[in-house]
Amino acid sequence: MIKKICVTVFALFLLLPTWSQAGSFGKDDPSGVPGQWYVGTTPSYVAPSKHPILFVHGLNSSSNTWWNGNNMYDTAYQNGYETAFIDLYPTKNMWDNGALLSQKIRDIYNYYGEKVVVVAHSKGGIDTQSALVHYGAYPYVARVITLSTPHYGSQLADLAYSSWAGWLTGILGSKNDATYSLQTGYMSYFRSETDHHPNVNRIPVYTFGGTKWGSFGSSLYWGGLYLSAYGSNDGAVTVNSSRLPYGTELRVGDWDHYTVKEGSSTFNLFKNYLNESTNTSGFNAKSVVESNVAESAASFVRGGEFSGKKHEKVSVEEGAQSVTFDWISNHSSSQLILKDPGQKTNSIFKVKKDDSAFFNGAYHHKVTVQDPTPGEWTVEASSTSIEKYLLHVTFESAMNDALSIDLAQDEISLKAKDSKLNLQPDMIIEYYKNGKLKKSKVKAKDDSLKLPKLGEGVYNVTIDVEGSKDKNAFHRTFIKTIYVDAAGKVYGQ
Template sequence: MDKPDVILTYGDKAAVYADKSLGGTGPVVVFVPGLGGVAQHFFENNSMYKNAVDAGFRAAVVGFKFPDGKALDMWSNGELLAKQISDICSYFHVPKVTIVAHSKGGVDSQAAAVHFGAYKNIDSIITLATPHWGSQLADIAYSSVGWAFAELIKAHSPGCFAMQTVCMREFRKITDNSPNNVAPIKTFAGNGGADELSRMYFGHLLLDKYGENDGVVTVESAHNPKGEHMGTYPYNHAQMGKGKFMWKHLEPVLKGKKAEPAVPVFAPRKISRPAHILRGGSLEKGIDESFYIDSTAERIIITVTFSGEFNHRLFSLASPSGLRKILAAKKESSGVIIYKTEILDPQPGKWRLLAAPCKGAYTAVICLMGKNTFCACPSSPAPGKVNAEMRILRTCADSYDVVAEYSFKNGNELPRAPKLKNGIYNVELNLHGELDDGSLYERTLIRPIASGGSITEFLRSRGI
């Protein structure tokens, strides 16, 4: 068996794959792919499908097709998936199947079960690194700093939009306590690393402030509130969907046993979480972006994702004293180029990220690490010297509008939330001020919200 055959088609929308020659009476396992919806994820350069068949399971793989290249949300995929599951049951002459879903496929599977009646045909849903509470990477993709880069790599889609944390909070509200939420859910999470010049590593840096993560999904988000957690393993997000890494943990669960224990079970927990400064946009006119590093930073890591023509000397960093450093570069197979540098004991003051004009777009994360850096504000801001700039965007799957902008100082009256129409909004907060030792600091906070009523609460929770 090299590759499974197409056994069911749904016009130009989807297909189901399985080995037509496969007989027997073993349990039926259905693999559901993540955001891209590509069935081949499980049987090309991945042993997952073959592992299942070799272990005596009858296996099928579902796939979704997107003629315009834009992945669909859990509602569209869930409705179609419910039909696919019913048809797979008929094909194999079984009443129920077990779902194994990677990443967003787990959300699609629960939508199919709870909201489109597929629970009648499901024994259990096993999720591998599924963002049950969304991913902050999706939040960044729909911010002003992440928009240009995400648009250039064609990340924006109804599927990506739905993975924002605010959208998934709403999904949880209408899903978790539904009377149809009866299919048992078993979850796996990853907290492993990746090559330091990779998009996965960039994701790690962005997500580190939220806790352990696999480069795309945090361990916390990979837990389903009504599910049973099987284990957290030292793999990154891509590895969590690969048979080479996960089959030994997955097979026992499919056979009703405990998962194979991880070694180590958990990555070492960080003593303190990093703080972030974010930048991003088009490089058509080049950039000379300044930012402030304060005295609490013991180490900084600057990582840039860029889509455009490769130039290994495109980005450079200038210290307050004027020293310049070229960021190391690597081009991934996807075409995205990663730039990175790391500075120990960085000089406090005004730093600059520079790049010459070219066609392309970038997103940069300046990650500040130290025992007193903290995510929102350093431990010792000078009284009355915390300032903030806030921008509110109304976002859609493929566009955004700036609906409000504010600039205010600590002690001023909080901005009154504008009258916002129903929809999804992104609140971007750039904090800056002075520590009691005189050094200037800066932090970037991004959070999507479903209405304007929670803006004031969001600000107060950040000490503004």
């Protein structure tokens, strides 16, 4: 099918030179230049009732995600649909991509002479909504279908900008305008700017979400484990974040963040919404209502850099059913030993490279312990060179539901649901403006913390908790982002 695309674009150059901005292909793949768009092969018969489909890719991706290792394009072609694909900036925010996409949607509309249906994966759904709502492209689009779009951001983006993970994500190149904008605090601001805009209800939006994490040990499996504290998820985006209260949820299914965009997974579930005859009246009737999922205290996080030896100690409480240690590093050959409270050692860490958006290129060294002995566990690491790392420990325990955090305008508080808990929280704020770290480690040792008045930007809050119950010690970490606008208004979830 790729060769058929090449033939189509070559014909466009010969017959319609004014459409040369649509780009060309090299060695069966598009060049990936932002702003270039491509036309798929026209099926032998296209019913007049079928809208053309514009496919929009997500974070750190390109247009070929729809046919390289994916049968979405082929499925659309076999079903008789005309298709178009576009390359956006892979690491820029929704404002830059929205402005670019808006211009190109007009061009694609003029090429086909009719409105298109946009099918967008992941952040592509946010870029699309920005183009339609804020940059005026809505007259050229019939409807939008989003496949696991983080409409409310991803807590993995919060983690990437946290004080513990910044060492690693900085060297991996994961800190960019796109991941910065996907922090949940910033996305809360975007939602406030978008959801009450006069253009928001001009185009119906249909959503899909996933609940599978990928294969055991994969980067999506690790992402799913981290996000499990925030509810059902597909390894990168929670189900709640994939929803819009004024959108129509078509399906939440057993897909991970990659398989949800495969033609064999979802095309037949949304193809009835690609036609002109689709009834969209009442689409803004809030067919999906967000359910509030309380964040659980399931994680402990540490990170930094070292050379030589490094010891990280973790208190595991009595009654924990399991604990998973994941040492995430820029080195594949990290030498690790896990010691239980009795100094018994375990060095069987499984290694897997991360191919996700937020920690791409890192290496996961993971081991899970069932029915762990309560007490202090130690991860011993050794390296002959400087190593950046993030230790993420996940607990399956009743203690996960005993703690929570609360945001009240400009104050963050740690809450204990059990009066017998003795807590010693350590709160750290790192302040970012326009994606750049401006002030590091504003500290407070208390159960509440007022945001410092540093102006507009994202405040990444890390709360480390040392606690005990009946003399049994435990460790937990909360990570949350908050956005403050130019007028001082606070946005968060």
